[in-house]
Amino acid sequence: MINATNPFANYTLAIAAQYDETRAGIEEAEKAPKRKVYRSLDSMLEECVLLGATRFGTNFIA
Secondary structure: OOOOOOOOHHHHHHHHHHHHHHHHHHHHHOOOOOOOOOOOHHHHHHHOOOHHHHHHOOOOOO
């Protein structure tokens, strides 16, 4: 998209394109990561015994 009557058209379009790329990158970085879902208590404990305290409360003992 080049406009011959405006000498700053390419400069302005380059800035707008860089802004759009930066905005898209920031939106992607702000997305929360997916939480891991455990289907059973045994599968969770196979990964880490201490993980139960974060899911079931601080008094959880495996």
